[in-house]
Amino acid sequence: xxxxxxxxxxxxxxxxxxxxxxxxxxxxARVGLVISNVVAARGLERARARGxxxxxxxxxxxxxxxxxxxxxxxxxxxxxxxxxxAGYMRLLSSFFIESYPNRxxxxxxxxxxxxxxxxxxxxxxxxxxxxxxxxVHVVTPSLDNGPIVIxxxxxxMAEDTEESLAERVLQAExxxxxxxxxxxxxxxxxxxxxxxxxxxxxxxxxxxxxxPRDRNP
Numbered sequence: 001x002x003x004x005x006x007x008x009x010x011x012x013x014x015x016x017x018x019x020x021x022x023x024x025x026x027x028x029a030r031v032g033l034v035i036s037n038v039v040a041a042r043g044l045e046r047a048r049a050r051g052x053x054x055x056x057x058x059x060x061x062x063x064x065x066x067x068x069x070x071x072x073x074x075x076x077x078x079x080x081x082x083x084x085x086a087g088y089m090r091l092l093s094s095f096f097i098e099s100y101p102n103r104x105x106x107x108x109x110x111x112x113x114x115x116x117x118x119x120x121x122x123x124x125x126x127x128x129x130x131x132x133x134x135x136v137h138v139v140t141p142s143l144d145n146g147p148i149v150i151x152x153x154x155x156x157m158a159e160d161t162e163e164s165l166a167e168r169v170l171q172a173e174x175x176x177x178x179x180x181x182x183x184x185x186x187x188x189x190x191x192x193x194x195x196x197x198x199x200x201x202x203x204x205x206x207x208x209x210x211x212p213r214d215r216n217p
Contacts, residue, residue: 002185003032005080007071007088012043013170014086014107014177019050021178029185032078035071037090053078059090068096082184085139086177094141102191104139105184107177109169111135111151116144121162121169132156132165134173136180138197147195149180 006015015034021027034047034054047054055074059067072095075083085106097104110120112135115127124132133153140146152172156165183189183199190198 002029002081003079004029004181004185005075005078005083006031006034006047007083007085008034008036008041008043009038009089010041010043010087012041012046012086014173015043015084016046016050017174018084018086018178018181019047019052021182027178027182027185029082029181032080033075035074037067037088043087064091065093065095068093072096072099082181084177084181091143092139097139097141102138103184105149105177105180106137106139106144106146107173108135108137108144109166109173111153112137112144112148121165124156125160125162125165130156132169134169134176136177147191147197149183149189149197149199150176152176 004018006012006018008015012034018027019031022029022031031047031052034044034052036044036054036056037059039056039058041056044054044056057067057070057074062070081103083100083104085104092104108116108120110116110124111131111133114129115123121132131153133151135151136149137144138146138149152175154165154168154172188200190200192198
């Protein structure tokens, strides 16, 4: 059985969605370690309450690479093969990303390539878009620009606030992130030229859109 590592900075709701999918048999894997760069992150206790080892590695007082080397060492001790960012609010060093090539996943609260970075729901409302959503992508050194694995679209309502839109997008995140992790654990993910991801034999529910992105048509 393959081993996951999960990085968090806050409450860890996407971490719990992944743990739920493991518990009910959808994801054939185990979580070897949860790491937070925030000592008081609520997700640490949530993980421990479910019997998952969880530690805090405070990034203060360390360079980015020093901190990432500490994380890499802890993950390697648990034989972690895939790393999932679940609300991890720090940029990763090139050293860390290169330690797990095509094996780091992130969930971003927008339909990439639209609205990368922070405050995505505010950006979507300001732009007046009618569809917003979320994206699971592979992490590369370029921010929020790695190959897309799966996306889910969420309608934007006239009465939406940042908070109401964020909550609806979060529900979609909890659906598609476990799906993407499942595909990786089942070795069904194929990387093609042009930053295209192909899922072998995927059957996706109608509220999710598999959306490989080819930047070089």
